[in-house]
Amino acid sequence: xxxxxxxxxxxxxxxxxxxxxxxxxxxxxxxxxxxxxxxxxxxxxxxxxxxxxxxxxxxxxxxxxxxxxxxxxxxxxxxxxxxxxxxxxxxxxxxxxxxxxxxxxxxxxxxxxx
Amino acid sequence: xxxxxxxxxxxxxxxxxxxxxxxxxxxxxxxxxxxxxxxxxxxxxxxxxxxxxxxxxxxxxxxxxxxxxxxxxxxxxxxxxxxxxxxxxxxxxxxxxxxxxxxxxxxxxxxx
Numbered sequence: 001x002x003x004x005x006x007x008x009x010x011x012x013x014x015x016x017x018x019x020x021x022x023x024x025x026x027x028x029x030x031x032x033x034x035x036x037x038x039x040x041x042x043x044x045x046x047x048x049x050x051x052x053x054x055x056x057x058x059x060x061x062x063x064x065x066x067x068x069x070x071x072x073x074x075x076x077x078x079x080x081x082x083x084x085x086x087x088x089x090x091x092x093x094x095x096x097x098x099x100x101x102x103x104x105x106x107x108x109x110x111x112x113x114x
Numbered sequence: 115x116x117x118x119x120x121x122x123x124x125x126x127x128x129x130x131x132x133x134x135x136x137x138x139x140x141x142x143x144x145x146x147x148x149x150x151x152x153x154x155x156x157x158x159x160x161x162x163x164x165x166x167x168x169x170x171x172x173x174x175x176x177x178x179x180x181x182x183x184x185x186x187x188x189x190x191x192x193x194x195x196x197x198x199x200x201x202x203x204x205x206x207x208x209x210x211x212x213x214x215x216x217x218x219x220x221x222x223x224x225x226x
Contacts (some may be wrong), residue, residue, distance in 0.1 A: 003157070004157070018162070031212060033212060033213075033214070035214075035216075042203075042216045042217065042218045042219065043158075043203070043205075043214075043216040044216070045213045045214060045215065048211055048212055048213060050128075051146075055211060056211045056213055059213070060215070091158070095212060098144070098210055098211060099212075100146040100163050100165045101206075101212070102160045102163050103147070103148070103160070103214065104160060105150075105157040105158040105159075105160075105213065106155075106157055107156070107157045108157070109195045
């Protein structure tokens with residue numbers, strides 16, 4: 001059973017460009033979470049999605065960031081008009097259920113904004 | 115503001131030593147406490163999920179306890195090995211939505 005897959009692993013963007021980060025959950029998992037690790041900081045929750053639904057987006061910046069988890073295909077975290085402060089490691093996790101279910105993490109996407 | 119505090123921030127021990135570290139979290143509206151092991155350049159690896167006051171979990175030489183009334187969890191490593199060197203993260207959730215609030219981690223270095 002493949003683990004959580006994220007791509008790309010590294011992404012370089014210039015200021016003003018768009019960044020698209022993809023996450024394929026573990027097989028059989030329908031719950032996806034995105035976390036961000038800014039330089040010198042810990043993991044911070046961004047958003048929790050189930051298929052076709054955003055359940056909790058309390059950690060998402062109000063502007064330029066969006067997330068989706070379509071019926072088919074991976075979950076996408078989209079950052080429009082990136083700025084240098086968006087440079088971070090973005091981690092995706094998936095779980096079979098919610099609540100006390102274990103969240104399994106992917107390897108992360110390291111975004112660098114020049 | 116919900117804060118999860120881990121101590122110590124870093125720890126250096128000799129191979130064979132036993133060690134433990136602490137995770138403190140708000141005790142009100144507790145739902146679950148997670149422990150992860152995170153090696154550099156790898157994904158955080160799930161160790162334990164605990165929900166009940168007094169829970170104790172064990173995985174090989176690593177074990178954890180939970181006190182939800184006073185808001186802390188301990189992680190113990192018995193007979194540390196160099197391969198135990200990693201950052202150990204705890205994360206707390208207040209509801210069943212799965213939103214995890216992470217501590218800053220304890221970085222363990224085990225010297226051979």
